[in-house]
Amino acid sequence: MLSAEENEILTRTGPGTPMGELLRRFWLPALLPDELPVSDCAPVRVRLLAEDLVAFRDSAGSLGLIDAYCAHRRAHLFFGRNEECGIRCIYHGWKYDVDGNCVDLPTEPPESGFKDKVKLTSYPLREHGGILWAYMGPKKYIPQLPKLTFTQVPSGYRFVMKRFQECNYAQALEGGIDSAHTSYLHTTLDFYRRTESYLEKAKALRARFEKDPQTLKPEDLDFLFRTLDKAPRVMAKNTDYGLMVAAQRNLGDQYYWRFNQYLLPFYTMPPRSPGGHAFVPIDDEHCWVWTFGCQLDRPYTVDEILGMKRGTVSGPFGAEVDDNYYPLHNKSNDFLIDRAVQRTYNFTGIVGTGNQDMAAQVCMGPVTDRTKEQLGVTDVGIIEMRRLLLNSANDLCEGKEPAAAHNADAFSGVQGVSLVRSCDVSLDECVNDAIDHFDKTRKRTQELTKSSD
Ligand code: FES
Ligand SMILES: [Fe+2]
Known part of the structure; x- marks a missing residue:
């Protein structure tokens, strides 16, 4: 038997919760490699630890796991175009790379520098032992992949x-x-x-x-x-x-x-x-x-x-x-x-x-x-x-x-x-x-x- 408070701590894993923070110190099995089989394939919805994310494999084969919602007005990037080393939002064309950087912002004047201020949350996604693993914790604590x-x-x-x-x-x-x-x-x-x-x-x-x-x-x-x-x-x-x-x-x-x-x-x-x-x-x-x-x-x-x-x-x-x-x-x-x-x-x-x-x-x-x-x-x-x-x-x-x-x-x-x-x-x-x-x-x-x- 646990107290109600202990049960809450054990079971709640969203951002900022004690258990959520603990789990974010470990690599998490996220996807099967077949879900992102080739460069520029369709992006995949990922929900882990109550965070909505999108995974994609860019034109160079690099894996990305970024916030599911576009920084502009929050369209879901699952619908995005995965093209030329980035995923482009279908609503107004803002484009992000695997690290969540906005690499193209066609609706703003280039001289505004706005693009450089826009960044989505991104997490490392690595292939290892037949699984794509995500790490959602602080970058400075990123561990080795587990040798299961x-x-x-x-x-x-x-x-x-x-x-x-x-x-x-x-x-x-x-x-x-x-x-x-x-x-x-x-x-x-x-x-x-x-x-x-x-x-x-x-x-x-x-x-x-x-x-x-x-x-x-x-x-x-x-x-x-x-x-x-x-x-x-x-x-x-x-x-x-x-x-x-x-x-x-x-x-x-x-x-x-x-x-x-x-x-x-x-x-x-x-x-x-x-x-x-x-x-x-x-x-x-x-x-x-x-x-x-x-x-x-x-x-x-x-x-x-x-x-x-x-x-x-x-x-x-x-x-x-x-x-x-x-x-x-x-x-x-x-x-x-x-x-x-x-x-x-x-x-x-x-x-x-x-x-x-x-x-x-x-x-x-x-x-x-x-x-x-x-x-x-x-x-x-x-x-x-x-x-x-x-x-x-x-x-x-x-x-x-x-x-x-x-x-x-x-x-x-x-x-x-x-x-x-x-x-x-x-x-x-x-x-x-x-x-x-x-x-x-x-x-x-x-x-x-x-x-x-
Ligand atoms: S909502 Fe994504 S570009 Fe506007
Ligand atoms: Fe069993």
């Missing part, structure tokens, strides 16, 4: 998609951190009801586990522990990049640890994955949910990419979108909930992991009232994430810069991890083992980069 694992691999080894979501970023982010919901929201009825066949399967896996745990694949371990221990103990550990959130499940003298990563300010990486999500505020009532697939052994196949887009493969995908990245399952159609499917097949009656997440996060309302919630033992990661964001925003108000924004290396190699360890191995030892995985991932991404050069 999926940005460090050759393009064939990653997959990036985004969807528009009708709720505040914080409640979507909380869904990404919360491990406990997967045993309900994303399950079939057979799993939920622990039917005979599922218990038989778990029994067989348990026998194999007791004989030789190495023979079990990661998904088998996951199934086994999640079937037999439905109430995980959740713990969180502060790191340079954010938090490691551990869910611990028990079987005999062994613990199964699933480490979900939270990376400041709005990234999550589920267990067993170097991919993850970003939850980027559009404004206080809408966000972009980015999904990053990443694998280190081989490039994705065309079928896998299509499957991820359509949500027909397992994983954190499953939210098909239209040409404007608006989900086909959405609030206006109740996420296409099918009560017959809910009675007979899966827990929700909604198809697709991403659609199920979205339904749970959006149905709370645009900004959930955290003064009315009652948190349980599985919400530790969420509580710690809020504390970290609120403390970081407060520190910045007092002049202390967020260290993670300026430590791109801290993000390198971070990924979700799952481990089986005997019950006498401590959380700290498991955290060290997870960090060893990061080192291996970092080395592997370096090898991949070298071999693709």
Whole structure:
């Protein structure tokens, strides 16, 4: 539970708000490169942190992100002509370059010098790791681009998609951190009801586990522990990049640890994955949910990419979108909930992991009232994430810069991890083992980069 004041600080990200200022210290995923494919292509509307902007690629290929409204009488520059290294307003022809400078002002006498006094707000926009990133903070604090694992691999080894979501970023982010919901929201009825066949399967896996745990694949371990221990103990550990959130499940003298990563300010990486999500505020009532697939052994196949887009493969995908990245399952159609499917097949009656997440996060309302919630033992990661964001925003108000924004290396190699360890191995030892995985991932991404050069 948060106070009304804390909830306001956590969720409001417009200019001048404490959280808005904190988020403006980080690079923000803004667009897919395909949205600005070639020089002088059509400009794109961008709304981030409650600011209306226009992105364009000029004749020289340079990227620009500037105030959406013309300095003259505020016509929207989305309608502008992108020509000869600038965007020209359709109303009276004023023209701006990628830095927001007015480079032509045909309606004023040239000798007036008026043109040189006109400038629009502009922000850096850079391509990196399959995304166009925006930085909306003070120029003197501009950091390095974050070395998130999926940005460090050759393009064939990653997959990036985004969807528009009708709720505040914080409640979507909380869904990404919360491990406990997967045993309900994303399950079939057979799993939920622990039917005979599922218990038989778990029994067989348990026998194999007791004989030789190495023979079990990661998904088998996951199934086994999640079937037999439905109430995980959740713990969180502060790191340079954010938090490691551990869910611990028990079987005999062994613990199964699933480490979900939270990376400041709005990234999550589920267990067993170097991919993850970003939850980027559009404004206080809408966000972009980015999904990053990443694998280190081989490039994705065309079928896998299509499957991820359509949500027909397992994983954190499953939210098909239209040409404007608006989900086909959405609030206006109740996420296409099918009560017959809910009675007979899966827990929700909604198809697709991403659609199920979205339904749970959006149905709370645009900004959930955290003064009315009652948190349980599985919400530790969420509580710690809020504390970290609120403390970081407060520190910045007092002049202390967020260290993670300026430590791109801290993000390198971070990924979700799952481990089986005997019950006498401590959380700290498991955290060290997870960090060893990061080192291996970092080395592997370096090898991949070298071999693709
Ligand atoms: S409103 Fe843009 S040139 Fe007049
Ligand atoms: Fe989920």
